[in-house]
Amino acid sequence: MRKLPLAAALTALMLCSAVHAKEHDDKDKKDKPDDKAEAALIKPQSSESEGSVSVEGKRVDYKAVAGTLVLHGSGDKEDEPQISMFYTAYFKKGVEAGKRPITFIYNGGPGSATVWLHMGAFGPKRVVTSDDSHTPAAPYGLVNNDYSLLDASDLVFIDAPGAGFSRLIAHDDDKGKRDEQMKDRRKSTYSVDGDGHAFAQFITQFLSRYGRWNSPKYLFGESYGTTRSAVVSNILENEDSVDLNGVILLSQILSFDNSIDGPQFNPGVDAPYITALPTFAATAFYHRKLPQQPAQLEPFLREVEQFAIGDYAQALMAGSRLDAGRKQAVAEKLHQYTGLPTDYLLRANLRVTGGMFEHQLQNDGGLTTGRLDSRFSGPSLDPMAKDSEYDPQSSAISSAYVAAFNDYVRKQLKFGENMNYRLFADVDHWDFAHKAPGVEGEALQQSTNVMPDLATAMKTNPNLKVLLNGGYYDLATPYFAADYEMHHLPIPDALQANITYAWYPSGHMVYANQDSLKMLHDNVAKFIGETDNVKR
Structure with a gap:
């Protein structure tokens, strides 16, 4: 993966699995309404279930919704369905929704499903893997997650377009037009800015669907998900008038010039x-x-x-x-x-x-x-x-996550029958060009840097708090590079006080180490509790 041109090396950088199981689309089925179940995703779908989790000894009863929201185009295409995005939401029962924090959670990639944070960090069930060695093959253990974040916040795990059960939609009856639609979808969605707008649209649509506009709101992104969070936070704050309470970053990279994977090309x-x-x-x-x-x-x-x-x-x-x-x-x-x-x-x-x-x-x-x-x-x-x-x-734990989620989503969440859960979208031609806030004209063709986006969100909402988390043993996004970026954000010195740092004796997926998972949970729960503005 390293003997690549710079752009390709950066594309590979953020994958939460170095084993990218590419699922190239069948040219006759086109990304694919490959069966009736996937073809039905042109309309929103949902499946509800109930459960409970014990978090550090305290029981939390919840309702789970596994489903999809359909995103539409803009301008003359605002009635045209373009993306079906899959999510799993967990809502604590017996609480006032308007005062209950809600956290939108996603992995990186770009183009990764959010199976890692769902089954390893904050969902009610956690897959058991070996701490620093290869996890034995199936059957894998799925246990109560003692450190689920459901004690502090409702949770929405989102799969990126084209990954998981999320799909790009091409619906024209004419095959040639459908092919052109799918080409346009990939070009507009598989990019820094297209991806950011898709997630922002998903979040605002979710807030409307579930009546959560007045809830304290948080973003939690890992890896390329931190890049996405910077972009999305600026879009929400300054295009959609959605003030966030907090942005939580795990294994951060905001400026790709800081990647240790590609400096020989730079x-x-x-x-x-x-x-x-x-x-x-x-x-x-x-x-x-x-x-x-x-x-x-x-x-x-x-x-x-x-x-x-x-x-x-x-x-x-x-x-x-x-x-x-x-x-x-x-x-x-x-x-x-x-x-x-x-x-x-x-x-x-x-x-x-x-x-x-x-x-x-x-x-x-x-x-x-x-x-x-x-x-x-x-x-x-x-x-x-x-x-x-x-x-x-990646080789040591990926199979456990994939097997555990495929079993869990069908048997317990009752979603995905006869569908293929894609670990990654086919994003070989991801567009890393990014139009930073304040830039006129076209996006600059340069190494991706979204530090200005996070800085703009913090300046236009000076109450916005940021929690940066990183692992000492992460060679994909080294912790000191993240620290360097934060101390070079173009923000007033006073806003540096809005940033909190937490480092762990673990790697990129901090939660893969159980002791670090507990620390991560406790730090994030404390951060939410201190910033949700709910009077108790």
Whole structure:
């Protein structure tokens, strides 16, 4: 996945599974009303059920709705159904809906279903996976989620267009016109801005359908979902007049120039190497690959962070002006912090990408280090390669999530019979061009950066609060890169106080570690409780 042009590498960056099970559309069935059940999605569908969950010892009774909302076009196409978006909503019973917080939750991709956050983090049921090793094959365990977020908020899990049971709609009887419709749908939807408007339209339609306009409102996005949240928050605030109470970000990336997956295709941009270094150090610490093992992780990381933004950043900024003696000294310090050989670091010109690090750290034992969660390891596919060629963490847990949700949605939520649940939409040609707030004319053709969107939402709603969560062992979206972005938002200094930070000894999917899941739940529940403006 790493030997790609920059745009393709960035497309691959945010997948919550490095194993992208592409489901190319059958050309004769067209994305596909491939059976009567899917063809029926041109109209809203829903299936209701009831259940209860025990959250940290307290019972929560709920109503569940699994269904779809149909999004329409704009202008002369406002009566034309274009997207059927699947959701699963959980509503706590016995409470006043108008005062009950509601949180809209989605994974990233772009184009990922939201099975990960649903079955791993906040839904009432949680799939059991191994903490840092490959989960054995089926049958998988599905248990009460002691850390479901239903104690603090009603929940709406949303699948991106084309993923899960969500579908793009082409409904013309003429095959040629239907083909053109589907082509237009992909072009307008599979983009930063098209995706953002689809989610914003879904949210406003949901608020109307379920009478939740006066509820405290939150967005929760993971991975590319954080990119989406920045865009959607600005659309809701400044196009739809929907003030949000909070935006909750997990494993953030707002500026794709900060990706450690692609800086070799972007020479002259050294920030990714600087901000990934603490995660390299955390990973080497976990696998005991450091020349001198520190006693504790977090004090060690604070030391590495200071080196990263100090001597290391200065060395990289010097470029070809860096003298040999200083370069040797920096390489030796990097060896102390990463465990990588000094000569390897010198040959890499002090610049190691994520794929290089994942392949090299444990290569002496024939192992590749995980990307989404660097606590994981797996046999290297090619010990002589330059980069890692797969993600051991994705391979370790994806099957459990997919099997558990497919079983759960049909047997307990009573939805999806005779339908195919797609883990990912077919978004090979995702358009990363983005028109930032205030930009006139066409979207700029540049690396995606939605920091201005979040900043605009915060400035136009100065009461908006943000909670940033990240894992120390996340090599897909390193925590220090997220920290860097937040401290470079173009907002007044006073609004920095609206941002709260929380870091966890886990990876990209923080909740894959049960202790971190508890901490994540407690932090998010506290954040909602402090910002929902409900008088108690």
